[in-house]
Amino acid sequence: xxxxxxxxxxxxxxxxxxxxxxxxxxxxxxxxxxxxxxxxxxxxxxxxxxxxxxxxxxxxxxxxxxxxxxxxxxxxxxxxxxxxxxxxxxxxxxxxxxxxxxxxxxxxxxxxxxxxxxxxxxxxxxxxxxxxxxxxxxxxxxxxxxxxxxxxxxxxxxxxxxxxxxxxxxxxxxxxxxxxxxxxxxxxxxxxxxxxxxxxxxxxxxxxxxxxx
Ligand SMILES: N[C@@H](CCC(=O)N[C@@H](CS)C(=O)NCC(=O)O)C(=O)O
Numbered sequence: 534x535x536x537x538x539x540x541x542x543x544x545x546x547x548x549x550x551x552x553x554x555x556x557x558x559x560x561x562x563x564x565x566x567x568x569x570x571x572x573x574x575x576x577x578x579x580x581x582x583x584x585x586x587x588x589x590x591x592x593x594x595x596x597x598x599x600x601x602x603x604x605x606x607x608x609x610x611x612x613x614x615x616x617x618x619x620x621x622x623x624x625x626x627x628x629x630x631x632x633x634x635x636x637x638x639x640x641x642x643x644x645x646x647x648x649x650x651x652x653x654x655x656x657x658x659x660x661x662x663x664x665x666x667x668x669x670x671x672x673x674x675x676x677x678x679x680x681x682x683x684x685x686x687x688x689x690x691x692x693x694x695x696x697x698x699x700x701x702x703x704x705x706x707x708x709x710x711x712x713x714x715x716x717x718x719x720x721x722x723x724x725x726x727x728x729x730x731x732x733x734x735x736x737x738x739x740x741x742x743x744x745x746x
Pocket of ligand 1: 548588
């Protein structure tokens, strides 16, 4: 069996996306910690794996890959069952749509404001900037509105089949859930609340808790 080494930390949303997928596919891996908050992402060794200094990066059979979308694609090809890329072409395209939305817009808009101020700053003994939270909330609510509308007609983000798009969103939701704003956000967006309730029951989510490493 291929030997997978995943570089990153168990505090990272993107790393958790990959870890959940590996867990669901029964793929063994070693998680090698890279702490981006202490500057390890910019170390020479890590920049060789990921030229932009981010996490995750994956090594397998002499191949090094960075970017979560590329990593999950390889894992799906290595271990096609259980499938986490939908068969149906429209659902598969929807999965990619949401992966891109989350990577390009939702993550910076939600993690970069609400989660950073309420969760990351306190952990680094930095104050929460209440004004930054207030300023960030309209766009956070816009994202919740879009997700809620997508989930009105489908069980999961891409359709009735769970997909990697849900695995992108769930770790971010886990951080949002730690903020005082979460209760109102979920109450106002019942389809997102229903999706979040269901996702939290998954063994792969339960088995990959965030920690500081
Ligand atoms: N587009 C990248 C995003 C990865 C990313 O932003 N990871 C965060 C941690 S969750 C990170 O490494 N941040 C450090 C930085 O931006 O310097 C992917 O899909 O892997």
